[in-house]
Amino acid sequence: MSGTETYDPSKYPPIAVTVDIVLLTIIQDSLAALLIRRGAEPFKDSYALPGGFVQPDETLAAAAARELEEETGARGMHLEQLGTYGDPGRDPRMRVVSVAYLALIPNPPEVVGGSDATSAEWSPVASFLDSTLPETPSLLAFDHSRILRDGVDRARGKLEYTGLATAFCPDEFTVGELRRVYEIVWGVDLDARNFHRKVTGTLGFLEPTGEMTTRGGGRPAQLFRQGPTQSLNPPILRPSPTVI
Amino acid sequence: MSGTETYDPSKYPPIAVTVDIVLLTIIQDSLAALLIRRGAEPFKDSYALPGGFVQPDETLAAAAARELEEETGARGMHLEQLGTYGDPGRDPRMRVVSVAYLALIPNPPEVVGGSDATSAEWSPVASFLDSTLPETPSLLAFDHSRILRDGVDRARGKLEYTGLATAFCPDEFTVGELRRVYEIVWGVDLDARNFHRKVTGTLGFLEPTGEMTTRGGGRPAQLFRQGPTQSLNPPILRPSPTVI
DNA sequence: GCAAAAGTGTTCGGTGTACACCCATGC
DNA sequence: GCATGGGTGTACACCGAACACTTTTGC
Known part of the structure; x- marks a missing residue:
């Protein structure tokens, strides 16, 4: 009681x-x-x-x-x-x-x-x-x-709204590697060009290390570290999964 | 072990x-x-x-x-x-x-x-x-x-992204009452006109009862019930609290 | 009439999207 | 050269913010 x-x-x-x-x-x-x-x-x-x-x-x-x-x-x-x-x-x-x-x-x-x-x-x-x-x-x-x-x-x-994807990446990673995490976890295809603009344009989200890498082929890519900004606003929009 | x-x-x-x-x-x-x-x-x-x-x-x-x-x-x-x-x-x-x-x-x-x-x-x-x-x-x-x-x-x-605010409202409520929930819980002021368009424009979010009420004064308002759509996409954006 | 709240219309600026285009490497 | 991935520029559509304006009640 x-x-x-x-x-x-x-x-x-x-x-x-x-x-x-x-x-x-x-x-x-x-x-x-x-x-x-x-x-x-x-x-x-x-x-x-x-x-x-x-x-x-x-x-x-x-x-x-x-x-x-x-x-x-x-x-x-x-x-x-x-x-x-x-x-x-x-x-x-x-x-x-x-x-x-x-x-x-x-x-x-x-x-x-x-x-x-x-x-x-x-x-x-x-x-x-x-x-x-x-x-x-x-x-x-x-x-x-x-x-x-x-x-x-x-x-x-x-x-969508946090930097959680970097937890799937090693300490230093390229924008392409980060994008692949999103594509695999969500099961969708993302536009590489817009994704690049989005994550590099969000201030504090990624920190350039100054290094470049050529792993993965193609043009060398900048290496980034996770930045201090862990909340992503506006969020990265998840497209509806490519069905049927 | x-x-x-x-x-x-x-x-x-x-x-x-x-x-x-x-x-x-x-x-x-x-x-x-x-x-x-x-x-x-x-x-x-x-x-x-x-x-x-x-x-x-x-x-x-x-x-x-x-x-x-x-x-x-x-x-x-x-x-x-x-x-x-x-x-x-x-x-x-x-x-x-x-x-x-x-x-x-x-x-x-x-x-x-x-x-x-x-x-x-x-x-x-x-x-x-x-x-x-x-x-x-x-x-x-x-x-x-x-x-x-x-x-x-x-x-x-x-x-922001669900219909949770209706849990603070009685079964039937007006758009103004719903907006007041947002303003109180978030501690912000929302534009009544844009809020109205937003929640009534999201299909399935609110269900009109057909009834009107005049409680609260002013022009009579439609009464709504919670609709089937419980996820709000795009979300209602929360303004940064009015500080300093 | 006046106040108060409900709605509608419109303009403007930002942002996501689609896509053309160029850059730098390996082979 | 060619393939591959990195990165920039740009046009368009859409949407949220701001706000003028009309509607309908109570007093």
């Missing part, structure tokens, strides 16, 4: 708290996510998002970063909270509330694990999002398909 | 899971939040967001809706997940992970509680957001100031 009593923390219901991570990167011109092949029931042999219990003395973000480092060895990549998933029954063993995080890492990413009981691999996200594709494992364990989709949606949306 | 072992749910760390709710409404041309005066330690006599434990058999959203109904008697308002706050030490008694929800309710809202041990009241959010104002309780209990600020930020942002 009273709010005070319900806050007595000595008799809280038994609920486990975990983190799950949607780690995205770009491999071979495709958006890919890190997935773990489960070695035990439930959902044995299914794929699942990497994750684990939150330890008593670490923040939620620290738990996500720790799990990421355990699986990939990588640190310091972009990491943001995505949402929390806690429906009763989402884990058949007990009530588990999972705080999902979205992480992005530039390519080429580390190749991970292998001969362990649980092996991690990069999988193109298209097979898990587009239900019309009859790919091998079209569903993930637990509610992880939903979490993965939410993560991809978040990444796609934030490209 | 292995991901499988860390998922064994029989030995999860003891963490309590709660929901906290940022319930916003508009009172007397100001954005206001529902706050609870705490009757017990810690933070006795401080204000806090309404909330409570998640019960074993309810979803997170259901827990938020239940707490809301307990405090206000209201049901069916807009309710969305805001984020999860779980830093160690945010509650001095034990480790508590709290899933925050954002709720919006049209005015005039119910007057709540009063003579109980815990009393609920509506407070203008300005005093908790603008640190230059020396209002009475400039800080909330726990990390609730941060949560409240995040909730207000979320509401402000979503007005």
Whole structure:
């Protein structure tokens, strides 16, 4: 009845708290996510998002970063909270509330694990999002398909009005490489000339390093670093995907 | 080490899971939040967001809706997940992970509680957001100031590209009333003529009821209902707040 | 009549879009 | 030369900002 009593923390219901991570990167011109092949029931042999219990003395973000480092060895990549998933029954063993995080890492990413009981691999996200594709494992364990989709949606949306795309690029990158990130994540074609004007014209968004590169062929291109401006106003408009 | 072992749910760390709710409404041309005066330690006599434990058999959203109904008697308002706050030490008694929800309710809202041990009241959010104002309780209990600020930020942002503003309006409303929501939540002045053209010109955003009203004085205005289109593209641009 | 709010029409400037065109490299 | 990608210039359409103007009520 009273709010005070319900806050007595000595008799809280038994609920486990975990983190799950949607780690995205770009491999071979495709958006890919890190997935773990489960070695035990439930959902044995299914794929699942990497994750684990939150330890008593670490923040939620620290738990996500720790799990990421355990699986990939990588640190310091972009990491943001995505949402929390806690429906009763989402884990058949007990009530588990999972705080999902979205992480992005530039390519080429580390190749991970292998001969362990649980092996991690990069999988193109298209097979898990587009239900019309009859790919091998079209569903993930637990509610992880939903979490993965939410993560991809978040990444796609934030490209429009933030500098998030640079999280897919190495420290120094060309405008063309940045544009390719947008094209791959959104699944559209962008006009290279207008895109160039847009991102170089937004003051503070890109910082020229002064260096040039000729990787990728063609005329040498300027190298840029991420600038201080992380909000893109006006946003980069996402064309409707090229359908049918 | 292995991901499988860390998922064994029989030995999860003891963490309590709660929901906290940022319930916003508009009172007397100001954005206001529902706050609870705490009757017990810690933070006795401080204000806090309404909330409570998640019960074993309810979803997170259901827990938020239940707490809301307990405090206000209201049901069916807009309710969305805001984020999860779980830093160690945010509650001095034990480790508590709290899933925050954002709720919006049209005015005039119910007057709540009063003579109980815990009393609920509506407070203008300005005093908790603008640190230059020396209002009475400039800080909330726990990390609730941060949560409240995040909730207000979320509401402000979503007005731009969604129909969220209608959640502050009764079922039927005029274009002028909708505009006043934007002006109050954003703290700006909008051009009534351009706003009118914008919202009535976006197909599916507003549905005319056919009725007219003259409440508010002046020429009678059409009454509208929320239409099926909940995404606003192009968005309503938020002018930079009228400062200095 | 006057005030107040609802709507409509119009002008102007900025910006996204499409595309022609030139530049600099590797082969 | 030719292909490839980098980068600039330009014309057009569209849209938001500003604001003049008309409409319809209450007092």
